[in-house]
Amino acid sequence: MLKIENLKVSLGDREVLKSVNLEIKPGEAHVLFGPNGSGKTSLLMTLMGFSNYRVTEGTINFKDRDITGMSIDERARLGIGMSFQRPPTIKGLKTRQMVALCSAGKEIRLEEMANRLNFEDFLDRDLNAGFSGGEIKRSELLQLMAQNPDLILLDEPESGVDLESISLIGEVINELLERKPGKDHAASSRERRSKRAKAGLLITHTGYILNYVDADVGHVLYDGVLSCHGNPRETLRCIQDMGYQECMRCMV
Amino acid sequence: MKGARENKLQRARDAAEKAAVFGEDLDLGQFIHEAPSHLNMKDLSSLSEPDKKELLTVGVDTDIKERSGSFMQIDHSVVHHDIFQDGLEVMSTSEAREKYDWLEDYYWRAVAVDTDKYTARAELHQEHGYFIRALPGVKTAFPLQACLFTARDGLAQEAHNIVIAEEGSELHIISGCASSHKVKAGLHIGVSEFYVKKGAKLSFTMIHNWAEEFAVRPRSATIVEEDGVFLSNYVCMKPVKTLQMYPTTFLSGANAVARYNTILVAVPGSFMDVGSRVYLKAPGARAEMIARTITTGGDVVNRGHIVGEVADAKGHLECHGLILSEKGLIYAVPELEGRVSGVELSHEAAVGKIAQEEIEYMMSRGMSESDATAAIVRGFLNVDIMGLPAELQREIDKTVNMQGIF
Numbered sequence: 057m058l059k060i061e062n063l064k065v066s067l068g069d070r071e072v073l074k075s076v077n078l079e080i081k082p083g084e085a086h087v088l089f090g091p092n093g094s095g096k097t098s099l100l101m102t103l104m105g106f107s108n109y110r111v112t113e114g115t116i117n118f119k120d121r122d123i124t125g126m127s128i129d130e131r132a133r134l135g136i137g138m139s140f141q142r143p144p145t146i147k148g149l150k151t152r153q154m155v156a157l158c159s160a161g162k163e164i165r166l167e168e169m170a171n172r173l174n175f176e177d178f179l180d181r182d183l184n185a186g187f188s189g190g191e192i193k194r195s196e197l198l199q200l201m202a203q204n205p206d207l208i209l210l211d212e213p214e215s216g217v218d219l220e221s222i223s224l225i226g227e228v229i230n231e232l233l234e235r236k237p238g239k240d241h242a243a244s245s246r247e248r249r250s251k252r253a254k255a256g257l258l259i260t261h262t263g264y265i266l267n268y269v270d271a272d273v274g275h276v277l278y279d280g281v282l283s284c285h286g287n288p289r290e291t292l293r294c295i296q297d298m299g300y301q302e303c304m305r306c307m308v
Numbered sequence: 309m310k311g312a313r314e315n316k317l318q319r320a321r322d323a324a325e326k327a328a329v330f331g332e333d334l335d336l337g338q339f340i341h342e343a344p345s346h347l348n349m350k351d352l353s354s355l356s357e358p359d360k361k362e363l364l365t366v367g368v369d370t371d372i373k374e375r376s377g378s379f380m381q382i383d384h385s386v387v388h389h390d391i392f393q394d395g396l397e398v399m400s401t402s403e404a405r406e407k408y409d410w411l412e413d414y415y416w417r418a419v420a421v422d423t424d425k426y427t428a429r430a431e432l433h434q435e436h437g438y439f440i441r442a443l444p445g446v447k448t449a450f451p452l453q454a455c456l457f458t459a460r461d462g463l464a465q466e467a468h469n470i471v472i473a474e475e476g477s478e479l480h481i482i483s484g485c486a487s488s489h490k491v492k493a494g495l496h497i498g499v500s501e502f503y504v505k506k507g508a509k510l511s512f513t514m515i516h517n518w519a520e521e522f523a524v525r526p527r528s529a530t531i532v533e534e535d536g537v538f539l540s541n542y543v544c545m546k547p548v549k550t551l552q553m554y555p556t557t558f559l560s561g562a563n564a565v566a567r568y569n570t571i572l573v574a575v576p577g578s579f580m581d582v583g584s585r586v587y588l589k590a591p592g593a594r595a596e597m598i599a600r601t602i603t604t605g606g607d608v609v610n611r612g613h614i615v616g617e618v619a620d621a622k623g624h625l626e627c628h629g630l631i632l633s634e635k636g637l638i639y640a641v642p643e644l645e646g647r648v649s650g651v652e653l654s655h656e657a658a659v660g661k662i663a664q665e666e667i668e669y670m671m672s673r674g675m676s677e678s679d680a681t682a683a684i685v686r687g688f689l690n691v692d693i694m695g696l697p698a699e700l701q702r703e704i705d706k707t708v709n710m711q712g713i714f
């Protein structure tokens with residue numbers, strides 16, 4: 057579904073991504089680890105097409121189309137959606153109106169979706185205005201529910217979220233990714249995966265989210281270089297035991 | 309009484325050439341004074357369809373549905389007035405001045421007759437305007453609508469309006485000013501004096517839709533007594549050549565409240581100099597002013613001035629401006645004047661273009677750049693007007709949407 061080849065990206069005159077190669081197949085969920093400032097957010101922003109992030113080399117293919125030069129809204133309409141770490145406040149625009157705009161005319165059950173996220177009380181507030189960390193995550197997921205993208209980019213969906221809400225957020229992410237954990241013992245994981253069309257790329261700092269979302273592949277981004285592709289839990293354990301730098305060394 | 313009136317006339321004559329403090333000094337000689345008189349109308353159904361449409365954009369419903377009263381003046385003729393609720397009065401000010409001797413006390417009390425050549429002209433020409441009054445304790449079920457309309461191209465229209473909310477009453481007025489679709493140029497002078505008595509509440513929503521070559525000089529002031537509330541909303545999103553106004557409120561009774569909400573859109577060729585000013589003259593007085601201004605190529609000066617004269621009074625002033633074009637200018641001038649300690653005044657001003665980050669965020673949800681911009685602008689103009697009845701808020705939202713600036 058997504059194929060990134062030899063990607064280099066600059067932000068201003070600073071190179072934030074130096075070498076990124078990544079392939080995500082339909083039905084897969086990938087996790088991206090990396091220390092602060094390593095370029096994780098930059099990678100997602102680049103995939104979404106934000107104008108500050110200038111691709112200097114390499115290509116991004118999505119659904120067999122080269123989207124490297126495509127505008128943000130075209131990418132969104134093609135099926136990419138993103139949950140932002142620090143989205144801007146839009147004064148006077150009610151969250152309810154934004155969610156409706158995200159649905160692009162599709163019939164949605166807005167109240168029901170908000171209810172699922174415990175977010176009804178925020179529908180009539182200005183979008184993101186004074187939202188706490190956890191409220192921002194729920195607002196972002198609500199918008200994604202309405203948008204219903206095929207490739208979901210999630211930037212630290214669990215940061216700033218209290219322990220109680222994490223499981224809710226994890227469940228909603230599973231729903232967005234068409235993953236119903238546990239239930240389907242009969243089918244092999246391969247079979248389950250083949251029925252899914254949705255794919256995801258999640259940034260996580262703490263790894264908490266892995267307790268709720270059963271991701272398939274883990275990667276480590278370090279100083280703009282993506283490496284260490286492997287089992288997400290093992291990757292996390294390695295980082296926890298040895299730190300990013302050591303972990304990078306042993307895996308390379 | 310005669311003496312008082314003669315005295316006002318004399319002051320007006322003396323001020324006939326006096327330039328206003330702000331705004332381009334207009335040559336009044338360039339405007340026509342005579343207008344054909346227009347026939348009385350039983351209701352507003354006989355107006356032409358294009359004119360009805362113009363009126364709808366300024367909140368005037370020509371079917372007069374959900375209104376407690378209605379007033380309409382075309383050029384110099386009062387063509388229609390009607391009331392649908394007991395305890396309300398609606399008529400022309402000239403008629404009211406004949407009817408009530410006491411009204412002389414309200415003439416030029418809030419606004420000085422010799423403020424400038426425009427107030428002077430209104431006094432010297434005496435071409436009606438509306439008189440609206442709610443008797444003590446009366447609360448309007450629906451807003452009243454009052455319309456000042458110009459049909460003759462090049463005309464100077466002068467109107468002197470007086471609104472009185474007697475003790476404990478609650479009065480909501482939508483005042484729509486517009487020109488006929490055939491009119492290109494002209495001058496509108498509207499003097500408005502508002503009196504909010506003890507414990508009364510007056511909301512006044514004024515919407516303007518003039519022609520591209522129009523000059524507009526409203527002159528209004530309000531006196532609010534103890535526990536009174538005055539809410540003023542002003543919307544002008546359509547072309548106008550030159551508009552200058554600086555309505556003023558005197559909060560003279562304890563715990564009196566004033567709120568001004570202003571929405572301005574200046575298109576290329578428009579010049580707007582609009583402010584609001586409040587004097588906090590009694591303990592517990594509160595003032596709040598919120599302005600949202602947009603330029604798509606025109607020039608806007610947005611003033612605000614709060615004068616705190618007593619302790620335990622509060623005022624807040626907010627001007628936000630959005631520049632949507634390479635041309636055009638927004639000049640925000642917030643002024644706070646504290647004259648005693650114990651007065652609390654604050655302001656917040658920001659002028660700029662839409663943040664690219666906001667547009668791109670919206671685009672990442674699938675909206676085109678222009679749809680994203682429109683949604684952000686609609687949000688920017690969506691001032692939640694506190695204390696306004698829901699149906700009035702809906703009227704404002706409707707006009708803001710209807711006037712769609714793209």
Ligand SMILES: Nc1ncnc2c1ncn2[C@@H]1O[C@H](COP(=O)(O)OP(=O)(O)O)[C@@H](O)[C@H]1O
Pocket residue numbers: 067068070072090091092093094095096097098099
């Ligand atoms: N607006 C910006 N201007 C300049 N540098 C930035 C900006 N945003 C991020 N950076 C820098 O780019 C690098 C990558 O940042 P980011 O992608 O946000 O990292 P991460 O999400 O992994 O913490 C960091 O060194 C960061 O300081």
Ligand SMILES: [Mg+2]
Pocket residue numbers: 096097098141211
């Ligand atoms: Mg980040």
